Amino acid sequence: MKLQNDLLLRAAKGEHVERVPVWMMRQAGRILPEYRAVRAQAGSFIKLATTPELAAEVTIQPVDILKTDAAIIFSDILVVPEAMGLPYEMIEAKGPIFPKVIQSKKDIDLLKISDPETDLGYVLSAIDIVKKELNGRVPLIGFAGAPFTIFCYMVEGKGSKTFSAAKKMLYSQPKLAHLLLQKITDSTISYLKAQARHGADLLQIFDSWAGILSPEQYRKFSLPYIAQICNAINEVPVTVFAKGAFFARKDMAKLNCNVVGLDWNMDIKESRKMIPNKTLQGNLDPCVLYSSFKDIEKETKKMLKAFGTQHYIANLGHGVYPDTDPEKVKCFFEAVKTYSA
Numbered sequence: 001m002k003l004q005n006d007l008l009l010r011a012a013k014g015e016h017v018e019r020v021p022v023w024m025m026r027q028a029g030r031i032l033p034e035y036r037a038v039r040a041q042a043g044s045f046i047k048l049a050t051t052p053e054l055a056a057e058v059t060i061q062p063v064d065i066l067k068t069d070a071a072i073i074f075s076d077i078l079v080v081p082e083a084m085g086l087p088y089e090m091i092e093a094k095g096p097i098f099p100k101v102i103q104s105k106k107d108i109d110l111l112k113i114s115d116p117e118t119d120l121g122y123v124l125s126a127i128d129i130v131k132k133e134l135n136g137r138v139p140l141i142g143f144a145g146a147p148f149t150i151f152c153y154m155v156e157g158k159g160s161k162t163f164s165a166a167k168k169m170l171y172s173q174p175k176l177a178h179l180l181l182q183k184i185t186d187s188t189i190s191y192l193k194a195q196a197r198h199g200a201d202l203l204q205i206f207d208s209w210a211g212i213l214s215p216e217q218y219r220k221f222s223l224p225y226i227a228q229i230c231n232a233i234n235e236v237p238v239t240v241f242a243k244g245a246f247f248a249r250k251d252m253a254k255l256n257c258n259v260v261g262l263d264w265n266m267d268i269k270e271s272r273k274m275i276p277n278k279t280l281q282g283n284l285d286p287c288v289l290y291s292s293f294k295d296i297e298k299e300t301k302k303m304l305k306a307f308g309t310q311h312y313i314a315n316l317g318h319g320v321y322p323d324t325d326p327e328k329v330k331c332f333f334e335a336v337k338t339y340s341a
């Protein structure tokens with residue numbers, strides 16, 4: 001199926017674009033009343049995520065309502081541990097928890113390397129439906145968590161500011177940590193390949209907790225596994241977004257990926273120098289969307305000027321915050337489209 005709007009894919013591949021493509025991390029869900037209505041109908045986040053028709057519906061909402069240049073499949077990074085045999089729960093207004101966590105070699109041995117078609121079939125079915133309903137309007141982004149970020153949740157069992165329980169394993173039982181990281185990596189590779197097979201046009205790896213590691217630990221416990229994933233995926237372009245990993249930008253340039261995501265702590269010009277060979281994505285502070293329409297326009301223009309209009313995908317520097325006014329998001333998207341043409 002030929003895409004009517006392939007700006008995102010052309011930008012990802014480093015090809016010329018007439019204007020900068022724009023989408024937003026965590027655009028599916030959270031900010032739209034239309035999302036909340038479907039979520040209420042589903043009853044819970046997990047029910048919504050595991051019901052392909054409903055997951056497909058909320059995936060397409062931002063394309064219709066916010067006019068994004070891409071859809072991102074509605075799911076979560078935590079579906080991978082679940083598929084490996086470690087189920088999660090989503091606690092209202094608090095976030096995810098894992099009732100059982102990984103502590104020993106035996107715990108790791110009990111995990112399986114997931115088979116995407118059987119263990120994550122509901123995500124793949126949602127992708128099938130989205131591709132059919134989008135009918136080539138915009139590309140579909142698939143995703144997974146980076147092995148280190150998934151490791152954090154599997155060992156810690158819940159969100160944390162420091163993830164000290166997970167980091168403890170890196171220092172005290174590095175062999176065990178590597179064993180678990182490899183098992184997550186193997187599961188993630190087959191999952192991402194399945195997403196591409198079902199029609200995902202680009203795949204993004206979220207290393208949301210990269211920023212809690214020292215550069216040395218990042219090179220030991222995260223980068224090699226991201227590199228394995230990048231080397232294994234050659235079906236579609238790949239984006240690596242490592243939140244807080246400003247210290248690893250030169251390493252990112254060496255990855256076998258097409259796009260590197262930046263957060264707002266990373267200087268744009270400096271990042272261009274460190275990662276000269278790739279398309280960059282980002283990096284507006286999500287809090288800019290709390291300011292006036294005029295200031296959102298001003299900040300967006302400033303960002304566009306620093307990145308330029310080629311080898312660039314406009315986005316926020318992290319996911320949109322839940323209490324953001326959708327009209328402010330539209331203002332951001334409009335500004336990118338108008339001032340980058």
Ligand SMILES: Cc1c2[nH]c(c1CCC(=O)O)Cc1[nH]c(c(CCC(=O)O)c1C)Cc1[nH]c(c(CCC(=O)O)c1C)Cc1[nH]c(c(C)c1CCC(=O)O)C2
Nearest residue numbers: 025026027028029045072073074075076077095206208319
């Ligand atoms: C760390 C992480 C998670 N999940 C994700 C990450 C990496 C990206 C990042 O750093 O923000 C990724 C994710 N989670 C969700 C998506 C959907 C696609 C999208 O819109 O980008 C994506 C890409 C849906 C979701 N995942 C979650 C919700 C909210 C649940 C609800 O509707 O009640 C949604 C829409 C829940 C979730 N899931 C997770 C947490 C910590 C929470 C609770 C707090 C929060 O909302 O962010 C784990």
